Amino acid sequence: MKHDKNTLPVASIGFTGKTAHKFFDLLKEARVRTVLDVRLNNTSQLAGFAKKQDLPYFLEHLCDAKYVEVPELAPEPDMLKRYQRKEMSWENMRDAYFDLIAKRRVESNLDIALFESGCLLCSEHLPHHCHRTLALEYLNQHWNNRLSVTHLT
Structure with missing residues (x-):
């Protein structure tokens, strides 16, 4: 994730339409340290490898990253x-x-520090019509554009 010294790098990703291989490689390549789960329903069997029960294990072992639920943004x-x-x-x-x-x-x-090298997670494949994009837009409006956003697709 590219950013300047006045901004914090933050990404967003959706798991739908991605293999586990692609999903975890995108997170590793972006050097994500914390996945911020902003989904309304994160326990569905439809979530596959991204289910709340399994994701913390995969993130820790495959990406050396943490998992944090952020229901305030759902x-x-x-x-x-x-x-x-x-x-x-x-x-x-x-x-x-x-x-x-x-x-x-x-x-x-929410503490802005939580977002540094973080990645908002939702199910939508693309960010264009997903609330994770709206969440980042809203926070940037209120945090003086301190977040440098990259959408991982």
Whole structure:
């Protein structure tokens, strides 16, 4: 992850559409130290190698990285369902998600140091329409663009 001395490197990744080999290699190549799980449901069998029960072991042994759940950055179930069913536009999803995490006061309640060499994890393959991108956008707005973001695809 590239960054200047005034910013902290942070990445984002989705596990869907990736083999375990590709997923863990991307994390190693980016020198990720902490995977920040921002998923709403991280125990589903559909998560395969990225299940909450297994991921800490894989990260430690394959990447020398830690696993941290950050539920404060997960969307509400209804919000996500409405977006997935196309009952809500991406712009409305963004607004609703920003309102939600503002109410949670994530910019005050989360330590920016947690994000240094961290990587936000979600299921979405690409970052373009995923709440992990919105979370980083929101935090950067409130943390004076201190996060230098790289999306691992």
